[in-house]
Each structure stands twice: as structure tokens, then as C-alpha cells.
Amino acid sequence: MEMKQNMVFVGAGSMAEAMISGMLQKELFLPRQISVMNRSNHARLEELNNTYGVTISQNQKETIENAGIIILAIKPKDVAEAVLAIKEYVNESHLIISVLAGVATTTITDLLNKEVAVVRAMPNTSATIGKSATALAVGMHANENHLLIARQLFETIGIVTTVAEKDLHAVTGLSGSGPAYVYYLVEAMEKAADDIGLEKGIAKELILQTIIGAAEMLKNSTKQPATLRKEVTSPGGTTEAGIKVLEQFNYQQAMVACIKRATTRSAELGEAMLQSVSKEN
Numbered sequence: 290m291e292m293k294q295n296m297v298f299v300g301a302g303s304m305a306e307a308m309i310s311g312m313l314q315k316e317l318f319l320p321r322q323i324s325v326m327n328r329s330n331h332a333r334l335e336e337l338n339n340t341y342g343v344t345i346s347q348n349q350k351e352t353i354e355n356a357g358i359i360i361l362a363i364k365p366k367d368v369a370e371a372v373l374a375i376k377e378y379v380n381e382s383h384l385i386i387s388v389l390a391g392v393a394t395t396t397i398t399d400l401l402n403k404e405v406a407v408v409r410a411m412p413n414t415s416a417t418i419g420k421s422a423t424a425l426a427v428g429m430h431a432n433e434n435h436l437l438i439a440r441q442l443f444e445t446i447g448i449v450t451t452v453a454e455k456d457l458h459a460v461t462g463l464s465g466s467g468p469a470y471v472y473y474l475v476e477a478m479e480k481a482a483d484d485i486g487l488e489k490g491i492a493k494e495l496i497l498q499t500i501i502g503a504a505e506m507l508k509n510s511t512k513q514p515a516t517l518r519k520e521v522t523s524p525g526g527t528t529e530a531g532i533k534v535l536e537q538f539n540y541q542q543a544m545v546a547c548i549k550r551a552t553t554r555s556a557e558l559g560e561a562m563l564q565s566v567s568k569e570n
Contacts, residue, residue: 294322295358296318296322296323296324296357296359297324297325297353298324298360298362300327300361300362300363300364300371301325301327302363302364306337307419308445308446309325310341311416311446312445315444315445320343323343324344324355325337325343325344326346331345349374349378350377353383358383358385358386358438359379359386360385360387362388364389365391368397369400372397376402379401379405381406381430383406384439385397385405385408386408386442387409387410388410388411390461391558391559392409392559393454393563394428394454396563396566398428405430407427407431408425408427408435408436409425412447413464413465419447421443421446422447424449424450425440426452426456426457458552458553461555462549462553463552475497479492482495
């Protein structure tokens with residue numbers, strides 16, 4: 290379903306580009322409905338204009354006032370500067386969607402000092418290939434219609450779920466940072482393949498298909514991960530021998546601790562961001 294209102298991206302990084310690409314491919318917006326602005330990198334804006342045909346502008350007043358949806362896609366540390374720069378042009382009919390990790394919806398509304406609808410999103414870097422796992426949370430002034438609009442936007446770059454805002458730190462630790470945990474595993478598998486004498490190209494192909502195949506099994510099977518693992522693990526066999534080594538190194542406990550620490554760090558960064566913005570506001 291094509292959106293009728295215009296949209297502006299404040300920020301022009303990789304997440305903004307992933308969203309623009311997805312929305313245009315799914316024909317949710319026309320290129321002329323999307324504007325992009327950033328603080329200073331005009332060459333980046335030109336690149337997006339040449340690639341996608343979107344509008345680029347440094348006229349904040351005209352661009353913001355002509356948009357129904359504002360996507361905040363700058364670095365979290367720049368939120369105060371970016372929001373205060375557009376504050377006078379934002380009104381309570383706007384929907385603001387933030388992809389800023391650790392920045393609470395109340396931080397944005399406090400900076401604006403207006404009862405504007407804010408929806409927070411936590412996508413991950415797989416958005417660049419349309420495979421993001423995104424969680425959405427609504428601020429106090431957002432309603433079901435605002436959530437529906439945000440859901441439609443992020444469904445163009447992957448799957449979407451909705452959580453309470455307090456749970457976004459957990460989402461950040463689990464799926465926001467999650468791709469890096471998988472890449473770290475693949476790094477180890479590649480090193481092991483080299484140690485046991487496999488040619489790098491062959492090893493990479495085998496590793497990637499193994500990861501993809503296992504993920505598809507998990508997605509399509511009704512069986513629990515533990516059951517699928519046990520079905521591969523014959524008594525006295527090679528898989529059992531390998532799993533026993535992982536158990537010796539407390540592999541599962543390490544992964545649990547990893548995700549818990551990432552979650553805690555997200556909360557720490559969010560609190561630091563809140564204090565920083567309070568001082569600036």
C-alpha cells in the first residue's frame with residue numbers, strides 16, 4: 290500500500306539508505322515523496338539522489354513542514370543538536386520515528402517540548418539486505434495508527450515485532466548486536482578450517498551454507514533447537530566429540546553472559562545519553 294504522506298530522513302547513513310531502498314522496492318513511497326537532509330555531507334546526499342532519485346535539501350523549514358513522517362537516523366550522540374535544529378518546524382501532527390540506540394522517546398519529546406508522536410525502532414545491520422529483525426516501541430503520544438505506519442516502513446527491510454520501550458535494551462543486546470555474534474562464530478570456524486587444512490574459498494562456502502541451512506531448519510521446523518542438535522549428535526560420533534569441547538569451554542554460558550552484558554551496556558549508554566541531553570536542554 291503506497292503511503293500518501295511525505296517523509297524526511299534526518300541523517301543519511303547506511304540505515305537511512307537501507308530503509309530508502311526497501312521502501313522504494315516495495316513501492317511504499319515514490320522517490321519524490323522522500324527527502325533526505327544531513328548536517329554537512331552534501332556529497333553523500335548527492336549520492337542518494339543519484340542512486341534513488343530522492344529529494345535532497347538543506348532547507349529545514351520547507352522540508353520538515355512538508356513531511357508527515359520524520360525519521361531520525363543520525364548518531365545517538367548528535368540527537369540534541371539534530372532535534373533542536375528542527376524543533377521550531379515540528380508540530381503535533383508529525384510522526385517521528387527514531388532508530389537511535391539508547392535514546393528514549395521522552396528524550397526526544399522533551400527536546401521538542403511538544404506532544405509529538407514518537408516511535409522507537411531497533412533494527413539491525415541486516416537491514417541492508419532486507420533481512421533485519423526490528424523491534425518497535427511507542428512513546429506516550431503515539432497511537433495504534435502511528436505504530437501501524439512504523440510497522441509498514443520496517444517490514445520493507447525485514448521482520449517486525451512490537452515490545453514495551455523498557456525491553457528495547459534487551460532487544461539491542463539480543464538482535465541489535467546479534468549479527469556480530471554470528472560473524473564472530475564464522476571467524477572462528479574459518480580459523481579452524483585453516484588449521485585443519487581446508488582451502489579458504491571452499492571453507493567459506495561450506496560454512497555459509499551450514500549457517501544458512503541451520504537457520505532455515507530452525508525457522509521451518511517445529512522442533513526445539515536442543516532437539517535438532519541432539520538429532521545431529523550421534524552417541525560416540527564426531528558431533529558429540531565437538532560439542533563436549535564446547536561444553537568444556539562453557540560455550541552456552543559465555544553466549545548468555547555476552548547477551549546480558551550487551552543488554553546492560555545498552556542501558557548504561559541510554560542513561561548517559563539521557564543525562565547528556567538533560568544538560569544540553
